[in-house]
Structure formats: structure tokens, C-alpha cells
Amino acid sequence: MKQCPALLVTAPASGQGKTTLTAALARFHRNQGREVRVFKVGPDFLDPMILEQASGYPVYQLDLWMGGQSHCQQLLYQAASTADLILIEGVMGLFDGEPSSADLAVAFGIPVLTVIDATAMAQTFGAVAHGLATFRPDCRMIGVLANQVASSVHEEMLKESLPKESLPKHLSWLGSLPRHVSGELPSRHLGLVQANQINHLDHYLEQLAEYIALTSLHELPPAITFMAPEDLPTIMPALKGIRIAVASDAAFSFVYQANLDLLNALGAQLKFFSPLDDTSLPEADSLYLPGGYPELHMERLAANQSMHQAIHVHYAAGKPILAECGGMLYLLSTLTDHHGKTVDLLNLFSGKATMQRNLVNLGLHSVRFPQGELRGQTFHHLHLETAIQPSALTQPARKGLRPEAIFNSRRLTVSFMHWYMPSNPTVTAALFSP
Structure with a gap:
């Protein structure tokens, strides 16, 4: 068994800022001298290119249907053997898809961080966070971060909207990313633009990392125990020399x-x-x-x-x-x-x-x-x-x-x-x- 801090970054829907936040976290912790391994839930190709540039390591997909649970378990176990932090970007909304990001989090006991785009939103922010935190009790959400925040007053309204009495004790306000910094990553018909075609991507990632330092996410999340799978097939060298x-x-x-x-x-x-x-x-x-x-x-x-x-x-x-x-x-x-x-x-x-x-x-x-x-x-x-x-x-x-x-x-x-x-x-x- 291996232990490593781990966090799954999710959202209510696509386009909320999952890739932005995951990349920001990866770059911040990398800048602290930590080895960060990043994964992407689902079959996406484009988000991982940005996450790879942020972390400095290849990004693997975790898909319980395409690869199976044992395969995903092996990838996580291998990462935990060398990493100081494992980050996983979810797919679509937390509960979307079969299997969903929530299914993966539950399967491996990984805590969930939710990012919510707060554009044109105030007190409803708390209702969305409450719904995500309580919809599935076996999925452990540790906190929420607001994205696209317009001002300090806007941030205070969002923070105050969290219903203190009814939310689970482990759901916390973890900070925010301001609108003028987080922005939107460019996209085209198949998704985000490839990382090597985004101008000044490294500068953008460094800016984001500076804002992570101002949130509660500058500290490592709790360590998770990852076990080696017992039922992986033996890979024979059937293509030796090919x-x-x-x-x-x-x-x-x-x-x-x-x-x-x-x-x-x-x-x-x-x-x-x-x-x-x-x-x-x-x-x-x-x-x-x-x-x-x-x-x-x-x-x-x-x-x-x-x-x-x-x-x-x-x-x-x-x-x-x-x-x-x-x-x-x-x-x-x-x-x-x-x-x-x-x-x-x-x-x-x-x-x-x-x-x-x-x-x-x-x-x-x-x-x-x-x-x-x-x-x-x-x-x-x-x-x-x-x-x-x-x-x-x-x-x-x-x-x-x-x-x-x-x-x-x-x-x-x-x-x-x-x-x-x-x-x-x-x-x-x-x-x-x-």
C-alpha cells in the first residue's frame, strides 16, 4: 500500500473552471518543489495537454468503463509511489455520466473539491454547493471554491451564502479566483485549444498559482491510502521487436x-x-x-x-x-x-x-x-x-x-x-x- 495526498476537482457542469483550477493547483505545488501527478476522469485528450504543462508530467485518463477499476487502481498506485500530491480533474458535472466523477471518488476514497463559476450569481451559490455536498452521502466533498469572482463584495456574498447549519461539517469555503485572472481558456469545436498553441500559457499558470497561495488550498490535502490491484492481467511481449x-x-x-x-x-x-x-x-x-x-x-x-x-x-x-x-x-x-x-x-x-x-x-x-x-x-x-x-x-x-x-x-x-x-x-x- 502507498499513501499520498489526493484531491478530485469537480464542478456542477462543464465550463465552470475545473481545468483552470486543477492546472493552477498543479503549478502552485510544483513551484513548492513537490512532485505532482495529475489525472483526467474520462476520455479527454485536450485538458490533459494543459495539465501536463502545468505539472511537468504526462497526464493519464481514469475511466472506470474504458480501463476498468483495476487498471485505474494501478495507475493511482503507481503515482502514489513517487508523488507528493495526486490531482484528478473530473469530467462534466460531479454526478454526470455512467460512470461519473463521483463514482471514481467513491471507488478510491478520494475527497472532492468543487469549483463553481459564480458569474451572475450571489446567494444561489450556497444552494448549488449544498446540493452537490448532500446529493450523494458516500461522496466526500471537503470544500468549495468560487471562480470568476467580480469583487471583494461579490466574494463576501458568496461566502455568506453557504448555509452553515445544514451543510456537512467537512464542507468549507476554500477561496476564490478573480474574474480578471481566471478568465477562460480558448476552445474550438472539439474542446480546449491544444496547450502548445495557447499564447503565454506558462505566464497564465504562474498567475493562477499566485492566487492559489491566497486560498486554503496552499496546504496539502489529507493523505489517501492506495492499494495495488490483485487481478491485473500479465502483459506478454507479443510485439517484441515489432x-x-x-x-x-x-x-x-x-x-x-x-x-x-x-x-x-x-x-x-x-x-x-x-x-x-x-x-x-x-x-x-x-x-x-x-x-x-x-x-x-x-x-x-x-x-x-x-x-x-x-x-x-x-x-x-x-x-x-x-x-x-x-x-x-x-x-x-x-x-x-x-x-x-x-x-x-x-x-x-x-x-x-x-x-x-x-x-x-x-x-x-x-x-x-x-x-x-x-x-x-x-x-x-x-x-x-x-x-x-x-x-x-x-x-x-x-x-x-x-x-x-x-x-x-x-x-x-x-x-x-x-x-x-x-x-x-x-x-x-x-x-x-x-
Whole structure:
């Protein structure tokens, strides 16, 4: 067993300031010389990029459905072995989703800090805090922080609104972040803008850290005991010696760190390359094209004909290719952006995709391969037209959601899915095995 202070940062809804507060806490405690490990509840790619810059360490996802409880337990146990503090950013509102942030907090006994955007709010702040603190008694909320506070008078009204007599004893006012500092992180159609594209992000994080010093959060939270899981599967080196070329640049950056860790554990040699800038593939037995923002870099991707040819040669040799969402778009015949501009791409997978103004599909999904079930998530604004028939359809975790198509051609596997590979190492090994 390992002990480490830990805190889960949550809110009543998305857009309240969870990422801002988690990043501020990470940077403040890092500045105190502490080793901080940060996690993100759910399958998000973008928030973790900001949290990684704030903490200085890779950020892993904790999802009880995609990875399972034992996998999440292992990640937390490993972090507790070296960290001085574990921070976890929740997903959506505290009780939203199945499983929710509250489910994760209860599963591992992690105390909850709630941040509430107090814009255009006064005494109702106390009602919201009271509801969150009492809705689920087994979820231990230790305090509340107000975000977007307009003035010292506004802060005093918010603080006074907490109903002292009816709130649990462990719920405390922990401070506030002023509106002129906390602001809003920039976003686009899939969520927050990538960390390396936000101007002066480090300066912003340092400002936030200074305000954390003025709150009760400058002290470490209580230590939590983390146990090593007893039922993790043994990872065999099924990909020993296999070289996997992994696309990694501004167009292809949506990849779970846990996926890369698993491929390494399976014995693979990862060779990173850029479809934007490189003219050839590294020497590789398999190819991994993760998701990202290819629609923001269409012209450069279309112009790099040398890379197109290299990937066609790889495919013609019968070598495996796994393409997820943005990676699939890159392999299509054409891609049309929000403005109606169309470019010709690889035409390795015959079809065309058009960006839509509204969300087309999202949610947690699974599909059964011959070797077993693989889980993941989808989140996109695209309409796909193709005459190719899917080899399988995903099963959404929640009823009523639309399944995604899985396409196979020789050793090529493409879909809108972002796979969480630790959900099934055996399937993962089969997808990349020559």
C-alpha cells in the first residue's frame, strides 16, 4: 500500500473552471518543489495537454468503463509511489455520466473539491454547493471554491451564502479566483485549444498559482491510502521487436499515454514521425495514425505527396495500419472543412468526409474483434460518405446512441473510434502484429 495526498476537482457542469483550477493547483505545488501527478476522469485528450504543462508530467485518463477499476487502481498506485500530491480533474458535472466523477471518488476514497463559476450569481451559490455536498452521502466533498469572482463584495456574498447549519461539517469555503485572472481558456469545436498553441500559457499558470497561495488550498490535502490491484492481467511481449511508426505532430496528437505505455510493455519499438513535415516513414512493421486536427492542416497534409506514397507502399506490402478518427480522415479520398474547402488526401480508403457545424456522434463504445472486446470513445463533427461496407459496428455503452462503423481492408483498420488499448492488450497486439 502507498499513501499520498489526493484531491478530485469537480464542478456542477462543464465550463465552470475545473481545468483552470486543477492546472493552477498543479503549478502552485510544483513551484513548492513537490512532485505532482495529475489525472483526467474520462476520455479527454485536450485538458490533459494543459495539465501536463502545468505539472511537468504526462497526464493519464481514469475511466472506470474504458480501463476498468483495476487498471485505474494501478495507475493511482503507481503515482502514489513517487508523488507528493495526486490531482484528478473530473469530467462534466460531479454526478454526470455512467460512470461519473463521483463514482471514481467513491471507488478510491478520494475527497472532492468543487469549483463553481459564480458569474451572475450571489446567494444561489450556497444552494448549488449544498446540493452537490448532500446529493450523494458516500461522496466526500471537503470544500468549495468560487471562480470568476467580480469583487471583494461579490466574494463576501458568496461566502455568506453557504448555509452553515445544514451543510456537512467537512464542507468549507476554500477561496476564490478573480474574474480578471481566471478568465477562460480558448476552445474550438472539439474542446480546449491544444496547450502548445495557447499564447503565454506558462505566464497564465504562474498567475493562477499566485492566487492559489491566497486560498486554503496552499496546504496539502489529507493523505489517501492506495492499494495495488490483485487481478491485473500479465502483459506478454507479443510485439517484441515489432517497429511501430506513430504519427505525432500538430495534426495527429490525440493519443492516450496509456496506449503508448502498453505498446512499449508489449515489446514494440515506437518510432514517431510527422505526416506534416517528414517525407518518408521510419523503418516500421506497423503504422499507427491517431486522431487530432487534420482539418486544421489540410493543405500541408495534402501537399506532402512523398508521405502519401510512403504510406501507400506500406499498405501495399500488407503491413498493419490502425487509423483512429483524424487518422482515418487522412487516408480518405477527400476532406471538406467548415468553410467548404476540399482537399485531396491519400485515397487509401475510398470515401469523403465533410465537417459539420454540429456534433455528429460521441460517447463510449466497444466492438468485438476475433481476439475479444476493445473499448474506446468517439467524438466528432464529421459526415462520412463511402461505398465500402463496414466489417462491424460498435456497441455504445449507453442505449440510444449511434454506433460507429469499423472498416477493414487487408491489414488496414479504420474508424472514428479512439481506442483505449489497455482495455484489451490481446486485441491491441493483434492489430499491430505483422
